[in-house]
Amino acid sequence: MTTQTSTPWLTDTEQQTWRRWLALNAQLPALLHRELQRDSELSLPDFDVLVQLTDDDRGRVRIAQLAEALQWERSRLSHHVTRMARRGLVEKEDCLDDGRGSFVVLTAVGRAAIEQAAPAHVRTVRRAVFDALSDEEVVLLGEMTEKVLARLGS
């Protein structure tokens, strides 16, 4: 890629940071997925769904709300929930208040699965990410991601 005067290309520092970001963005989820698969029957998306469900007292969340929390497309979630239901991890339940709506409900099997998988997963996250950073760095990283996220909204 040749530098063009008309294009505000990135500085060397920015470019380096950007490339590392991209690399990390590719490798970290891959690692988490592999480790999760190795010692559980869950994929990373499965895990994310189950986390959201365990966040609710009754393990029972409306599809749209779940999609919002996960930042997933509705149809993606719909497909995924269908597959998870087939494996017994969750169930679907009609919403009485609103005839259109439905809930995704955590089953005993699903709860057991995430409770079994979570400790190792957290250890992986800690080992891969937080053990590499000082407390101040964690705070700073949190601030930076917040700033960027705020910009994405607009």
Add this chain to the structure above:
Amino acid sequence: MTTQTSTPWLTDTEQQTWRRWLALNAQLPALLHRELQRDSELSLPDFDVLVQLTDDDRGRVRIAQLAEALQWERSRLSHHVTRMARRGLVEKEDCLDDGRGSFVVLTAVGRAAIEQAAPAHVRTVRRAVFDALSDEEVVLLGEMTEKVLARLGS
């Protein structure tokens, strides 16, 4: 998820940083992909492949080397290159030195496509990420990602 004494769960700060990281990790590529699609015929993976090819003088890279640079599975790349070749963005070429190998070669069409798409893409990256951060923050972020990447290697 209940905190278990046996599990080294994350501190509140860590958890907050982690959740933001995950959110950003999901939303930023999504934005880049959307914007890229809007004003070019390229997907984000297409773009990444083309960047690697333009990095080479002759726009001509061995499959394995390309997979390494992109951190992609061989077969993913193979499939993707086949599709890109069908659209005329790249071509495959046999390697004379090594009868097993082959090159992916940038075509005129591919070069035109990335040169047309790059400026807007860079602007998006700048607007979404770097405009939100100070110079020091960019440096710090680069250092952190480097540390974490280093840990992923082992």
Add this chain to the structure above:
DNA sequence: CCAACTTACGTGACATGTCAACTATTCCCG
């Protein structure tokens, strides 16, 4: 009340990514 609109979700066709073979070379070493 009812027609138009919106919202909630599902579905099917298709694009993309993964995994486990497979083919064809090249390498290594007796």
Add this chain to the structure above:
DNA sequence: CGGGAATAGTTGACATGTCACGTAAGTTGG
């Protein structure tokens, strides 16, 4: 040499994600 192991890349079956559209239920203004 020659034969087994490694390497380069492809392939096909399958899992996953996207997009456009469909259906049903709620909402709203005349």
